[in-house]
Amino acid sequence: xxxxxxxxxxxxVAISTVSKVLxxxxxxxxxxxxxxxxxxxxxxxxxxSVAAALSxxxxxxxxxxxxxxxxxxxxxxxxxxxxxxxxxxxxxxxLDVITVFYSMIKSxxxxxxxxxxxxxxxxxxxxxxxxxxxxxxxxxxxAEIFKIVxxxxxxxxxxxxxxxxxQQKAQYEVAKKTVTENGSKSILYFAGKKNGYVSEERLKGxxxxxxxxxxxxxxxNGNFSELEARKHTFRYARKKDVVVCASDLMAIGAxxxxxxxxxxxxxxxxxxxxxxxxxxKQMNTVRQNFAGIAARAVRELKRLLEGGTGxxxxxxxxxxxxxxxxxxx
Numbered sequence: 001x002x003x004x005x006x007x008x009x010x011x012x013v014a015i016s017t018v019s020k021v022l023x024x025x026x027x028x029x030x031x032x033x034x035x036x037x038x039x040x041x042x043x044x045x046x047x048x049s050v051a052a053a054l055s056x057x058x059x060x061x062x063x064x065x066x067x068x069x070x071x072x073x074x075x076x077x078x079x080x081x082x083x084x085x086x087x088x089x090x091x092x093x094x095l096d097v098i099t100v101f102y103s104m105i106k107s108x109x110x111x112x113x114x115x116x117x118x119x120x121x122x123x124x125x126x127x128x129x130x131x132x133x134x135x136x137x138x139x140x141x142x143a144e145i146f147k148i149v150x151x152x153x154x155x156x157x158x159x160x161x162x163x164x165x166x167q168q169k170a171q172y173e174v175a176k177k178t179v180t181e182n183g184s185k186s187i188l189y190f191a192g193k194k195n196g197y198v199s200e201e202r203l204k205g206x207x208x209x210x211x212x213x214x215x216x217x218x219x220x221n222g223n224f225s226e227l228e229a230r231k232h233t234f235r236y237a238r239k240k241d242v243v244v245c246a247s248d249l250m251a252i253g254a255x256x257x258x259x260x261x262x263x264x265x266x267x268x269x270x271x272x273x274x275x276x277x278x279x280x281k282q283m284n285t286v287r288q289n290f291a292g293i294a295a296r297a298v299r300e301l302k303r304l305l306e307g308g309t310g311x312x313x314x315x316x317x318x319x320x321x322x323x324x325x326x327x328x329x
Contacts, residue, residue: 002043002044002045003045004018004019004045006043006045007036007039007040007043007045008039010039010042010043011032011035011036011038011039012035013032013035013036017032017036018036018039021033021036021037022036022040022116022119022120033112037111037112037115037116037119040115040118040119041115041118045119061095061096061097061098061120061121061122061123062090062095062096062097062098062122062123062124062125062126062298062301062305063097063098063099063100063117063120063122063124063125063126064082064083064086064087064097064098064099064100064125064126064128065100065101065102065105065125065126065127065128066079066082066083066099066100066101066102066128066129067079067101067102067128067129067130068101068102068103077273077274077275078271078273078290079128079129081290081291081294082128082151082290082291082293082294083099083294084291084294085290085291085292085293085294085295085298086126086294086295086297086298088291088295089294089295089298089299090298093298093299093302095298095302098120098122102129105136108136109136110136110139110140110143113136113140114140114143114145117146122146123146123147123305124146124147124148124149124301124304124305125146125147125148125149125301126148126149126151126294126297126298126301127148127149127150127151127153128151128152128294129151129152130150130152130153130155130197131153131193131195131196131197132195132196132197133195138155141155141157141159141160142157144157144158144159144160146159147159147160147301147304147305148160148161148301148304149161149162149163149297149298149300149301149304150162150163151163151164151293151294151297152164152167152197152198153197154197154312156310156311156312157310158309158310159304159309159310160304160310161300161301161303161304161310161311161312161313162310162311162312162313163293163296163297163300163313163315164198164293164313164314164315165286165288165293165314165315165316165317166314166317167198167201167202167205168201168202168204168205168208169205170202170205170270170286170317170319171201171202171203171204171205171206171244171246171270171286172205172206172208172209173205173286173319174244174268174269174270174284174285174286174319175187175189175205175206175209175244175268176209176213177268177284177319178242178244178266178267178268178284179209179213179215179242179244179266181266181284182241182242182266184215184241184242184266185215185216185241186215186216186217186218186239186240186241186242187206187209187210187215187216187217187218187240187241187242187244188218188220188232188233188236188237188240188242188243188244188265189203189206189217189218189219189220189243189244189245189246190220190221190222190228190229190232190243190244190245190246190250190254191203191219191220191221191222191246192221192222192223192224192246192247193221193223193224194221198246199246202246202270203219203246206219206244218236218240220232220236222245222246222247222250222253224246224247224249224250225249225250225253226249226250226252226253226256227253228250228253229245229249229250229251229252229253229254229257230253230254230256230257232254233253233254233257233258233261234257234261237254237257237258237261237263237265238261238263240265241265241266242265242266242267242268243258243265243266243267243268244267244268245267245268245269245270246270247269247270247271248269248270248271248272248273248275248276248283248285249269249273249275250269251267251268251269251270251276251283251285252269252275252276254267255267255281255283259281266283267281267283268283268284268285269283269284269285269286270285270286271285271286271287271288272285272286272287272288272318272320272322276322277322282321282322283321283322284319284320284321285319285320285321285322286317286318286319286320287317287318287319287320287322288317289315289316289317292315293315296313296315300313
């Protein structure tokens with residue numbers, strides 16, 4: 001059986017250096033990483049700890065890939081629900097699971113990511129929060145080396161499935177409910193991030209509504225930021241009848257600004273995060289079951305690992321009007 005000592009000898013480095021490379025420690029030169037990863041690949045090395053963990057698992061090891069590089073702490077509620085839902089489902093299905101963060105791999109090449117995952121005997125991944133700008137992840141999916149489930153990204157091939165809600169329909173419905181309830185004649189819309197799959201679909205939904213009802217639509221990018229939505233509200237809301245937001249966080253920023261401006265404009269959000277209940281005013285929103293979405297992604301990955309082919313999985317959502325009494329225990 002190949003040992004870490006064999007890898008160190010083949011690469012011409014110390015055993016401790018091999019360990020640092022396998023665990024993605026900082027301050028290791030690119031040349032050293034290349035030598036160690038090449039030795040790992042040539043020797044088909046699997047760390048003892050991983051091999052032991054896999055001994056009783058039928059489908060191998062899976063990784064949950066999360067992006068926690070957010071400017072606002074409140075959005076971590078969504079990631080924590082994703083994490084809890086995925087881990088609980090993986091334990092129930094006897095899948096060995098680890099968590100990997102974007103910050104750990106963002107500077108890696110495709111080959112380096114593949115070696116890093118293979119060194120830990122990863123056979124499948126669930127990727128959250130991926131955008132069109134994450135080119136190396138797109139190449140990883142296209143390579144079909146691993147079974148992958150992309151949450152909120154419509155990327156499908158033989159080895160990759162997508163799990164999400166109908167973002168366009170949900171945005172259309174919550175915006176229409178808010179507009180019709182208040183007889184609004186113009187829409188101020190705060191979109192999400194540029195090049196985001198979710199943002200793109202939600203923008204399509206509000207544009208479809210504006211065209212259908214013949215309403216003027218004024219769009220500004222809010223970057224899913226409470227601060228950006230607040231700034232845009234102060235600048236543009238007086239001349240618009242309703243504020244539609246592509247996230248609850250932006251809806252909270254908009255509502256707080258409107259209260260300070262001492263004017264009323266109906267506001268709606270998207271996602272159903274707990275913080276919406278503390279916004280000061282009731283607002284329509286789209287409630288997603290993030291833990292349920294993550295659990296469904298784990299079940300879908302299990303299916304792929306057992307020989308299934310990639311497909312789109314569209315889950316349910318709920319239109320709600322969130323208030324303080326809905327969230328207190």
